[in-house]
Amino acid sequence: FKCHELTGFGGAIKNLGMGCASRKGKLVQHSTVAPVVAEKYCIGCGICPRACAHDAILITGGKAIIDPQKCTGCSRCITVCxxxxxxxxxxEAADLVMRKMAEYALGALSGKSGKAIYINFITQVSPACDCYGHSDAPIVNDIGICVSTDPVAIDQACADLVNGARGNEGSALQSGFEPGGDKFRGVWPEITWEVQLEHGEKIGLGSRKYELVRV
Structure with a gap:
């Protein structure tokens, strides 16, 4: 369980929706996401082309240029710049990604009612996606492990636990340090992370209501 630059956080819903989707499905989910380069700030350092797994970025005239035909919207370039x-x-890009993600998660569970459990590790809560080859300081201290049969409930519980913790100084967190502060907006203020939970509940993926049993 960690922060994410497109969805605010990544937990059970994201692992189901993105992780269980085909390559085509992953591209469909990212299809509304379009990173752009602000030329006046670009220094042409060449880091983003080397980081791009899809050869979608070139340095031309001392500036990075993104090829929209090759870009999959993974956002790796954003985190390395x-x-x-x-x-x-x-x-509406991020909201649409989250809605698609919840719908793909529901599809992944089709025919598997009562046969799946979800485990979220609220440890080393990094500020960005863990698919990159690097990480940053965790935004909160380790909290524990959550287990549930409901992917929406477990993500809601984990989000509440992270927000209920004290944020770590010196991390990527910019606001919401106090217990109860919104840690996910403290890292990615543009993202309305609740969308994935709201839409997941709406389409029958699960419920945002939960009972937390500590063991």
């Missing part, structure tokens, strides 16, 4: 010159065109 040293001058924050690459960003998502934030309109």
């Amino acid at each position: 040293p001058v924050k010159a690459i960003n998502i065109q934030w309109n």
Whole structure:
């Protein structure tokens, strides 16, 4: 369980929706995400082309250029840019990604009612996706492990536990340090992370209501 630059956090819903989707399904889920380069800030350092797994970025005229035909919207370039010159065109993109993700998660569970359990490790809660070859300081101290038969409930519980903890100074967290503060918006303020939970509950993926039993 960690923060994520497109969905606020990644937990059971994201692992189901993205992790169990085919390559085509992953591309469909990311299809509304379009990173753009702010040329006035780009220094042409060449880090983003080397980080891109899809050869979608070239340095031309001393500036990074993203090929929209090759870009899958994975956002890796955003996290590696040293001058924050690459960003998502934030309109409805992130919300649509989360809705698609919840729907793909529901599809992954089709025919498996009562046969799945979900385990979220709230440890080393990194500020960005853990698919990169690097990590950053955790935004909160380790909290524990959650187990549930409901993917929506476990993600809601984990989000509440992270937000209920004290944020770590010196991490990527910019606000919400106090217990009860929104840690996910403290890292990614543009993201309405609740969308994945709201939509998941709406389509019958699970319930946001839960009972926390500590053992």
